[in-house]
Amino acid sequence: ETGVTQTPRHLVMGMTNKKSLKCEQHLGHNAMYWYKQSAKKPLELMFVYSLEERVENNSVPSRFSPECPNSSHLFLHLHTLQPEDSALYLCASSHPPDNEQFFGPGTRLTVL
Amino acid sequence: DQQVKQNSPSLSVQEGRISILNCDYTNSMFDYFLWYKKYPAEGPTFLISISSIKDKNEDGRFTVFLNKSAKHLSLHIVPSQPGDSAVYFCAASPDTGRRALTFGSGTRLQVQP
Numbered sequence: 001e002t003g004v005t006q007t008p009r010h011l012v013m014g015m016t017n018k019k020s021l022k023c024e025q026h027l028g029h030n031a032m033y034w035y036k037q038s039a040k041k042p043l044e045l046m047f048v049y050s051l052e053e054r055v056e057n058n059s060v061p062s063r064f065s066p067e068c069p070n071s072s073h074l075f076l077h078l079h080t081l082q083p084e085d086s087a088l089y090l091c092a093s094s095h096p097p098d099n100e101q102f103f104g105p106g107t108r109l110t111v112l
Numbered sequence: 113d114q115q116v117k118q119n120s121p122s123l124s125v126q127e128g129r130i131s132i133l134n135c136d137y138t139n140s141m142f143d144y145f146l147w148y149k150k151y152p153a154e155g156p157t158f159l160i161s162i163s164s165i166k167d168k169n170e171d172g173r174f175t176v177f178l179n180k181s182a183k184h185l186s187l188h189i190v191p192s193q194p195g196d197s198a199v200y201f202c203a204a205s206p207d208t209g210r211r212a213l214t215f216g217s218g219t220r221l222q223v224q225p
Contacts, residue, residue, distance in 0.1 A: 004155070006155075040217070041217060042114065042116070042201075042214075042215040042216055042217045042218070043156075043201065043213075043215040044215075045212055045213065045214075048212065056212060090155055090156070092155075099144055099146070099161070099205055099213070100146065100158045100161060101158070101213060102158065103148075103155030103156045103157070104155050105153065105154050105155045106154075106155050
């Protein structure tokens with residue numbers, strides 16, 4: 001596989017569930033990102049990892065917990081979410097200092 | 113308050129004509145700008161970028177213009193093709209901490225055959 005992949009592509013969960021989103025990049029990049037896109041809103045940066053270290057946390061609620069075990073994989077662990085967390089969650093990667101970020105297809109999350 | 117604004121949520125043009133998508137920003141620390149294109153059910157795809165040391169960058173049918181004094185950039189697509197129909201996002205970042213991209217809300221372009 002090439003590029004940035006995300007699984008699952010669609011997820012429906014209840015507010016008491018715990019689930020994880022997975023992102024994998026095959027581009028040899030060393031920075032990875034989680035973005036959230038809600039309906040009719042711009043993409044919002046959630047987390048940035050560089051060389052597996054979290055370098056940015058954009059005031060995201062603690063019910064979202066990222067994990068970056070290595071430079072190719074990024075997870076977003078979800079627990080006790082709210083219906084307003086329903087959105088498209090996009091993963092991206094890049095190779096600084098190049099700033100072009102390459103995006104995965106996203107996970108469409110619905111919280112009931 | 114949005115630091116990157118795309119004030120036109122949609123644009124419709126005829127095939128073969130020019131498409132002009134606009135973007136305004138408020139943060140004077142931004143000095144690197146990118147355009148992304150997004151099809152339904154796919155992630156955004158990088159299209160073209162420009163650094164603040166330039167006022168124009170061209171790649172095939174796509175040209176990005178930057179007016180720093182007006183804090184405005186635009187993407188020109190000429191000639192427009194039906195396959196260009198997508199949502200276009202403008203993004204910006206400062207030189208320091210270049211990893212953080214701030215996105216606009218997007219413009220949906222429809223190219224009519």
